[in-house]
Amino acid sequence: ASCSSAITFIDGDEGVLKYRGHSIADLAENNNFTTVIYLLLYGELPNLEQHKKFLLKIGELSELPEQVVNVVKAFPKTAHPMSILIACFAGLSALYHERHGNNVNSEDLDFGISAIAQVPAIIAMIYRYINNQEFTNANNGLSYSENFLRMMFGDTFDNDKSALFAKALDKIFTLHADHEQNASTAAVRLVGSAGSSLFTSLSAGVATLWGP
Numbered sequence: 001a002s003c004s005s006a007i008t009f010i011d012g013d014e015g016v017l018k019y020r021g022h023s024i025a026d027l028a029e030n031n032n033f034t035t036v037i038y039l040l041l042y043g044e045l046p047n048l049e050q051h052k053k054f055l056l057k058i059g060e061l062s063e064l065p066e067q068v069v070n071v072v073k074a075f076p077k078t079a080h081p082m083s084i085l086i087a088c089f090a091g092l093s094a095l096y097h098e099r100h101g102n103n104v105n106s107e108d109l110d111f112g113i114s115a116i117a118q119v120p121a122i123i124a125m126i127y128r129y130i131n132n133q134e135f136t137n138a139n140n141g142l143s144y145s146e147n148f149l150r151m152m153f154g155d156t157f158d159n160d161k162s163a164l165f166a167k168a169l170d171k172i173f174t175l176h177a178d179h180e181q182n183a184s185t186a187a188v189r190l191v192g193s194a195g196s197s198l199f200t201s202l203s204a205g206v207a208t209l210w211g212p
Contacts, residue, residue, distance in 0.1 A: 031045065038050065071091045081126045145169040186208075
């Protein structure tokens, strides 16, 4: 299947990748991941005040519902992490449906921002659970990438190389922020086109991404 995207332009043969008309090299060098996410969502890079408000919104929406925590704990620790992630998204889709019903075409992007905010905590929780480690709370005073690494690795993240690791991860996140139309993105778009909620669509994307 082919698609037309107003968000991403890719020319693999020429090595070109652009988000909203901005070169990926420029974005990776001069912006962090959350400013790039703002660009993808709203079509323009944020000014300082807009970025500050966006970070506050991510912080407000980052707390995981207790039901999702219980979903993680319900799995055996030998379970594949992708299966746990699918179940977590299913749990979030149930909560979303309770609050919003079938209102999937709302212009309010909070439900999308909540996914961006909550996914790092879910991933870190799954990682620590299957490795028999206590969960680590988020620290919204850190950057997105720093916070993720802190939730994943706890106190071991606090070393002289932590800033370097966080900077590298931030660039990796930026490079993978949008996929135009690969297999998992196609699955998300297909389910979403039927009017399903975001988290239901994301669970389909994870199921596709799980494949070899």
